[in-house]
Amino acid sequence: MLFQIIIALALALSLIIVIIVLRLRLAEYKRGEDHFRLTMLEQNKFFSIVSHELKSPLTAILLSIQNQERILNSIELSGVTQNKLLQASNVISKEIKTFASLVNSLVDLDGLLDISKISAGELYIDRKMNNLSTLVEDIIRREKPQLELAKIQLEILIQENVLVPIDKLRIDQVISNLLSNIIKYAPGKPAKLILSTTGDMAHLSLYDQGPGIPLGSQDIIFERFERAGTTASAGLGLGLFISKHIVDAHHGRIKVKSMPGSGSCFTIELPMID
Amino acid sequence: MAKQHILVVEDDLGIRESLVEVLEGEGFIIIAARDGFEALEKLKQQPILPCWILLDIMMPRMNGKDCLAAIRSNPEWENIPITFLSAAGRIEDISIMHKVDFLNKPIDLDVLLASSKLHCC
Numbered sequence: 159m160l161f162q163i164i165i166a167l168a169l170a171l172s173l174i175i176v177i178i179v180l181r182l183r184l185a186e187y188k189r190g191e192d193h194f195r196l197t198m199l200e201q202n203k204f205f206s207i208v209s210h211e212l213k214s215p216l217t218a219i220l221l222s223i224q225n226q227e228r229i230l231n232s233i234e235l236s237g238v239t240q241n242k243l244l245q246a247s248n249v250i251s252k253e254i255k256t257f258a259s260l261v262n263s264l265v266d267l268d269g270l271l272d273i274s275k276i277s278a279g280e281l282y283i284d285r286k287m288n289n290l291s292t293l294v295e296d297i298i299r300r301e302k303p304q305l306e307l308a309k310i311q312l313e314i315l316i317q318e319n320v321l322v323p324i325d326k327l328r329i330d331q332v333i334s335n336l337l338s339n340i341i342k343y344a345p346g347k348p349a350k351l352i353l354s355t356t357g358d359m360a361h362l363s364l365y366d367q368g369p370g371i372p373l374g375s376q377d378i379i380f381e382r383f384e385r386a387g388t389t390a391s392a393g394l395g396l397g398l399f400i401s402k403h404i405v406d407a408h409h410g411r412i413k414v415k416s417m418p419g420s421g422s423c424f425t426i427e428l429p430m431i432d
Numbered sequence: 433m434a435k436q437h438i439l440v441v442e443d444d445l446g447i448r449e450s451l452v453e454v455l456e457g458e459g460f461i462i463i464a465a466r467d468g469f470e471a472l473e474k475l476k477q478q479p480i481l482p483c484w485i486l487l488d489i490m491m492p493r494m495n496g497k498d499c500l501a502a503i504r505s506n507p508e509w510e511n512i513p514i515t516f517l518s519a520a521g522r523i524e525d526i527s528i529m530h531k532v533d534f535l536n537k538p539i540d541l542d543v544l545l546a547s548s549k550l551h552c553c
Contacts, residue, residue: 210490213519217538218446224541225454258538300533303546 223251283325283407290320308345316353323432328404335397344368363425371416436552439463439482441471443491468494483552485514513551
């Protein structure tokens with residue numbers, strides 16, 4: 159009996175020690191996690207300042223050099239001089255654009271911020287009933303100059319007054335990301351946007367006739383740092399990963415259908431009932 | 433046809449001067465301001481309203497968001513198209529609310545000119 163009591167006491171003591179050790183380990187882990195988050199925030203703040211400071215001179219240089227090219231193209235100079243000056247301007251302009259792309263991708267602050275929020279499970283979604291039709295129209299109006307420059311004829315079929323509980327800013331981010339991908343990867347080709355509903359679901363589909371996504375990449379395109387891989391373009395490949403998490407947080411779905419060489423169709427499905 | 437006016441609000445001298453040079457070259461009359469306060473002052477003095485306002489976001493004294501709110505609260509100015517010049521690359525709540533476009537820095541000349549045609553022609 160005494161032996162059994164000693165064994166029971168020893169077991170209870172061991173259990174208490176194990177719990178204390180686990181709690182201490184957990185506290186240590188949490189301290190480390192907090193420290194990591196703080197470091198991420200400090201880094202993001204630093205990136206923000208670096209980004210702003212680098213982009214100001216870049217903007218002035220890029221605008222000036224592109225303007226110089228335009229002036230050179232419009233004035234009469236001896237053929238050789240004009241060609242040499244244009245050649246020099248083109249090299250500077252191209253290099254500045256490359257540098258600007260690098261700055262944009264290296265200091266993709268918002269992307270990194272979103273990634274750290276997703277990793278920490280803190281991507282906050284504020285869903286309210288909104289008119290998705292109006293939001294889509296506003297985004298298209300905003301992107302019009304870029305679409306025109308990329309020579310993309312966008313056919314639009316929008317069902318009116320599609321009311322959906324969404325975080326307007328976040329869904330704007332998702333649709334803008336899909337449109338900017340078309341501008342980047344499928345310039346000069348027609349594209350189509352359809353907003354419709356079936357039952358309790360809203361469907362937004364964007365079709366392009368770009369290079370398409372290789373079959374092996376279609377399953378992983380929504381993963382972090384993945385890109386279609388057919389065309390060189392700036393960016394860290396965060397856009398679709400973040401978009402998927404935003405749509406998931408709305409209890410919706412984002413999917414892609416693509417035929418390499420023929421184009422892609424990205425569809426977002428969002429529930430219309432909260 | 434009378435020349436149209438564009439208001440450029442930007443604290444960085446290099447960007448401000450290059451925007452003025454490019455847009456003047458396109459035949460516009462440019463009103464330049466260094467911050468939100470100066471922009472509002474210049475708008476008050478303008479007999480002809482600008483066809484477009486290019487507005488930086490991060491500026492001393494009065495930033496772009498406060499300036500936008502002040503412009504939109506004036507019935508005479510509420511319909512002037514406004515484009516934010518953004519270094520952050522992300523649309524914000526206030527932009528959606530006031531239907532404001534944004535151009536990402538570094539700004540591409542062709543996108544700038546396409547936007548000017550969209551708003552001023």
